Each structure stands twice: as structure tokens, then as C-alpha cells.
Amino acid sequence: MTTAVAVPRAGGSGGRTAVAARARQVTKAYGGGETRVVALDAVDVDIARGQFTAIMGPSGSGKSTLMHCLAGLDSLTSGRIWIGETEITKLKDKQLTRLRRDQVGFIFQAFNLLPTLNALENITLPMDIAGRKPDKRWLDTVVQTVGLGGRLKHRPSQLSGGQQQRVAVARALAAQPEIIFGDEPTGNLDSRAGAEVLGFLRRSVDELGQTIVMVTHDPVAASYADRVLYLADGRIVDDMADPTAELVFERMLQFSGDESRTPAEYFEARGRTS
Numbered sequence: 001m002t003t004a005v006a007v008p009r010a011g012g013s014g015g016r017t018a019v020a021a022r023a024r025q026v027t028k029a030y031g032g033g034e035t036r037v038v039a040l041d042a043v044d045v046d047i048a049r050g051q052f053t054a055i056m057g058p059s060g061s062g063k064s065t066l067m068h069c070l071a072g073l074d075s076l077t078s079g080r081i082w083i084g085e086t087e088i089t090k091l092k093d094k095q096l097t098r099l100r101r102d103q104v105g106f107i108f109q110a111f112n113l114l115p116t117l118n119a120l121e122n123i124t125l126p127m128d129i130a131g132r133k134p135d136k137r138w139l140d141t142v143v144q145t146v147g148l149g150g151r152l153k154h155r156p157s158q159l160s161g162g163q164q165q166r167v168a169v170a171r172a173l174a175a176q177p178e179i180i181f182g183d184e185p186t187g188n189l190d191s192r193a194g195a196e197v198l199g200f201l202r203r204s205v206d207e208l209g210q211t212i213v214m215v216t217h218d219p220v221a222a223s224y225a226d227r228v229l230y231l232a233d234g235r236i237v238d239d240m241a242d243p244t245a246e247l248v249f250e251r252m253l254q255f256s257g258d259e260s261r262t263p264a265e266y267f268e269a270r271g272r273t274s
């Protein structure tokens with residue numbers, strides 16, 4: 001058992017640092033010479049524990065790269081990254097794999113559930129693989145919060161898209177990771193199922209003290225977060241607290257230079273397509 005499991009999460013930092021992840025002067029370049037692309041350019045960021053952070057920015061601005069680097073899924077060209085107190089940029093491959101397994105949760109756009117397992121088995125699968133016993137009370141809390149109580153014996157094919165993604169979120173939460181990363185976690189859902197999953201992510205932060213970082217291009221999704229970071233050309237160009245969908249949308253327009261639609265037109269169109 002890791003220490004991360006024993007530390008109570010709700011109600012403060014539990015004696016741990018107030019920062020769940022930290023990046024210092026993080027640069028990531030692909031290729032070399034003429035084809036060199038700087039995906040991240042000397043990024044400094046602190047992700048506060050128990051906060052819901054959204055990462056936004058135009059396509060190609062470095063959102064996925066930043067998330068993958070923070071999660072220890074991608075190596076850096078230069079710079080340093082910590083998850084909790086551990087500097088992951090110093091770890092050997094095996095140590096990094098173990099840290100990712102024990103302290104990092106992922107929610108992808110495709111739910112990545114195993115079709116032959118029921119909802120509960122999917123939720124506990126990562127812990128089963130790691131040979132860890134799920135904390136029964138915590139598991140009950142997570143299942144309650146997700147609102148899947150009556151559906152635990154159902155297979156993914158017997159669940160709606162929103163319910164499947166809630167299973168994926170519960171799977172990430174069940175292991176009590178230091179931090180959960182989501183890359184467009186509601187990207188494949190209609191707006192109602194998306195709202196269901198976002199509401200659940202919000203509650204897991206408020207009620208369970210979880211730390212979440214989510215990449216999204218949707219101002220409505222971003223408005224569920226406590227903070228929105230904007231990336232452009234591999235740099236953080238803005239940092240907004242307590243976002244609303246309208247404020248996020250206006251900021252997006254400023255950065256994209258697209259003045260073709262008003263916020264009202266955008267939200268009306270969004271409502272109609274879903």
C-alpha cells in the first residue's frame with residue numbers, strides 16, 4: 001500500500017503540500033533543424049491541490065503536450081516537473097511507471113472501459129492490476145457521488161455514453177490519485193451527458209477534495225473549473241479565476257482573433273447542435 005491511500009483527502013491538504021503538480025521552465029520541442037516545433041516554451045505553472053483547472057487554447061497551442069508532460073507520459077526537452085513532493089523529471093522509467101500508476105488518474109475522450117467487465121469491475125480494475133485492495137468506504141463514497149449505485153452490475157454496452165464516462169471518472173477517483181488529468185473528457189458526449197459528467201467532476205473536487213486538470217475547447221465545460229489557463233504557441237498567456245462561460249468565450253475570441261460571432265450567437269448555435 002502506498003502512503004497516498006492512507007492520507008484522508010477531503011477537508012484540507014491532510015498535511016501535504018498545497019500544490020499537486022508544479023512545472024518549472026518546461027520546454028518541449030519536437031524534431032530538429034528546419035522542422036523543429038516548440039510545443040511548450042519555458043512554461044511555469046502550479047496546480048493547486050483540491051482545485052479544478054481547465055486548460056484551453058487554439059489547436060496546436062500545446063494543451064495535450066502540457067498535460068502529457070505534467071502526467072509523466074512524455075519526456076521534456078528541458079525543465080522540471082513535480083507531482084506532489086516528487087520531482088518526476090528525476091525518476092527512472094520504472095519509478096515513473098509506478099508513480100503514474102499510484103498517483104495519477106486519467107480520463108480520456110474514449111472511455112476505455114473493458115466491454116466484458118461490469119461497471120464495478122471496470123472501476124476497480126487498475127487497483128486489481130496493481131494488487132491493491134480498494135478502500136471499501138472510499139469506493140462506496142465514489143460510487144454514491146457518481147450516482148451509479150443501481151448500475152454497477154451493468155456492462156458498458158448497457159450504459160449510456162454519459163454513464164460510461166462516469167464509470168471512467170469513478171475508476172480514476174477510486175484509486176485516490178494525487179491528481180486526475182482529462183483530455184477533452186466530455187468531447188464525445190452530447191451536451192446533456194457532458195453536463196452530467198462535468199457536474200460529477202465538480203462534486204468530486206468540492207466533496208472529495210480531488211485535484212483535476214482538464215483540457216477542453218468548450219467554454220461551457222471550462223466554466224465548471226475554478227481556474228482556466230490559456231495556452232498560445234506553447235506559452236501560458238492568461239490565467240482566469242472563477243470563470244463563466246461568457247467570460248471564457250470572450251477571452252477565446254480575443255486570443256483567436258475570430259470576431260465573426262457574438263457570444264450570444266455562439267451559445268445559441270451550441271444549444272441547437274446538441
Ligand SMILES: Nc1ncnc2c1ncn2[C@@H]1O[C@H](COP(=O)(O)OP(=O)(O)O)[C@@H](O)[C@H]1O
Nearest residue numbers: 030037039057058059060061062063064065066
Ligand atoms: N509527436 C509529435 N511530433 C511532432 N510534433 C508534435 C508532436 N506532438 C505534438 N506536436 C506539435 O506540437 C504542437 C502542440 O501540439 P499539442 O500539444 O497536441 O496541441 P493541442 O493539444 O493544443 O492541440 C503542435 O504544433 C503539434 O503539431
Ligand SMILES: [Mg+2]
Nearest residue numbers: 063064065215
Ligand atoms: Mg490536444
